[in-house]
Amino acid sequence: MSVVAEFAALLHRDYPSRARRTSSMEFQAKTERLGDIQAVIFDVYGTLVDYWQNAFNDEEEKGALLRSVFTQTSDFFHFTPFLEKINPSMSPGETLFDFYHNLIGMKHEEARKKGKDFPEIEIDEIWHVILSILENNGYVPTGYIEDLPRNEAARIVAYYYNFFALNRGFFPEVFATLQALRQDNISLGILSNAQFYTPIDMNHFLREQSNNTVVDLYELFDLDLCFYSYQYGIAKPGEFLYTRLLSALKSMEIAPSQTLFVGNDLExxxxxxxEVGLRTAFFTGNKESTFLHGRGEEFVPDLSFSHFSQLPEKVSFHGV
Structure with missing residues (x-):
């Protein structure tokens, strides 16, 4: 087990998944059931994982929440006196907030200049730079990141911040649904805007919902059908990840029309x-993180569902 996986296990032990009451919504669909589906590919955040915090409904409240988590992160890893030294006129949380978002903005701008329309960064690289700045101002890593190579320390700090910045946990019945689809001989995959911590968290969520009968997501998902944006430096809705998926499906002799993509964002x-020929299933289990982008009148997905227990009833490997 890697150092960051061990650290993640400690946090998941001490802070179990935080279930929220969410309000679903209904959405029109072309049909109630699809047959001849040989693969189902899932988005992660807002689809499998309920990440939404109530504060995200208001930009000011969201900013305040994230600043508080930056402050918590600063205190936990003992950054605070060094951030105060770097910028005495701002709180440590505010300084860390600015470092983080400015560095992400710079990385995105560099990528766009190289022709990437939908750039993705590796978030641990951002924390690697922040740690470098802190160490140049006298910081010596302590506690969980003491004596670690900076890249591993950066991953632990990144994991900690993200762990508390987002609500974390599978939507109800995700594991049972994945299991039912697999039992129908349907291959499962992931195509998502994600970071290194996404598979780590999903392993924990699967263990929780399966009562430890499944300990690794690749017991259910086909590794060859899993694509995370951070691995390629390109995010959805760019075509690159979908092109990779189509190539993998072709090698498995699965047509795009036999593949269902499940997500929570219309665009x-x-x-x-x-656009690349996949069938579509719109998940509307949490209306706060169901994104229409004003396209609800013009786009009708093949399927729509608001609870995961409904999905196996709507999809079949065989004919309808």
């Missing part, structure tokens, strides 16, 4: 998937 998920 990033549904419209992009349909």
């Amino acid at each position: 990033l998920d549904m419209m992009s998937a349909r």
